[in-house]
Amino acid sequence: MNGGATLSSGDASAVKRRRSRLTVHFDGVNGTDSNSMAKNSSLFSQASFLKWTLSDVVHVATHHWMPCLFAGGLLFFMAVEYTLLMVPSSSPPFDLGFIATRSLHRVLESSPELNNLLAALNTVFVAMQTSYILWTWLIEGRPRATISSLFMFTCRGILGYSTQLPLPQDFLGSGVDFPVGNVSFFLFFSGHVAGSMIASLDMRRMKRWELACTFDVLNVLQAVRLLGTRGHYTIDLFVGLGAGYLFDSFAGKYVEDSKKKIAKHSGNGHASKNDLVA
Structure with a gap:
């Protein structure tokens, strides 16, 4: 007895176990956690780029030239963007399509x-787009193009109202251009181009190749006319093209998910023919 409480052999072993669990191995020189260093070293040693060889680089450049081209485009436009003189607020926007x-x-x-005359012909083309898209749903029973158009025009309305761009200088309006009657319209983005793209994509799905090519040619001519009349900026047209692809994809996923849900909850495991998205 030394005036303090003595520990039994069981208590002493328990204390040792607790201490061993709290023990952390440190590097004697730098005071760093050796276990963490080992994990980090193992992580970086397995990095993918460390395993690349010259033949891998050549393979990527020859078989995946498009991402390489975009990588070059990234570097090029970074240089352009960071050295470009900004357009003053008192000047009209710079637009290559207008030039x-x-x-x-x-x-x-x-x-x-x-x-x-060209405005009237363009309005006829818009009517053709609308008629085809409605035909696919009401007559053929395929709602994807119609749903895509609803998605697209709703998003266009939100974006167009959120940022209301000024009408381009030297705009040439026409009472027979769509929307007919010289009414106001959103510039961003082009519903003309997006609607035509949605119709063209549906035609390709149905293997209506000649009709799809006709719509594509008319869409290009439409874009040229819109630039010539200053009815849209170039960015409106390109975003409209991408919007057609994007919302067609969204509509396709919506239709497929709806079919799966309907089939899951139906008695025979199949979607009903009377369902609007079946």
Whole structure:
């Protein structure tokens, strides 16, 4: 007895176990956790890029040239963006599409009759898009293109109202252009281009190749006319093209998910023919 409590052999072994669990191995020089260092070393030693060889690089460059091209585009436009003089707030936007269609703009400006004729033909093309999209649902019973258009125009309305771009200078309006009657419209993004793309994608799914190619050509001509009349900025047209692809994909996923849910809850495991998305 030394005036303090003595520990039994069982208590002493319990204390040792607790101490061993609390013990951390440290590097004697740097005071770092050796276990963490080992884990980090193991992690980086397994890094994918450390296993690349020259033949791998050549293979990527020859068989995956498109991502390589985009990588070059990234570097190029980073250099352009960081050295470009910004357009002053007092100046109109810089638009390459407007520059490319200056001659067409002068022709349409000097000939209102030609401008009205092209606007009327463009309105007919919009009616063709709308008729085809509704036909696929109401007559053929395939709602994907219609749902895609609903998604697209709703999103266009939200974006167009959120950022209301100024009408381009030298805009050439027409009472027969869609929307008919010289009414106001959203610039961003082009519903003309997006609607045509949605219809064209549906035609390709149904292997209506000639009709799809016709719509694509008319869509290009439509885009040129819109630039020539200053009815849209170039960015409106390209985003409209991408929006057509995007919302067609969304609509396709929606239709497939709806079919699965309907089939799951139906008695025979199949979607009903009377369902609007079946």
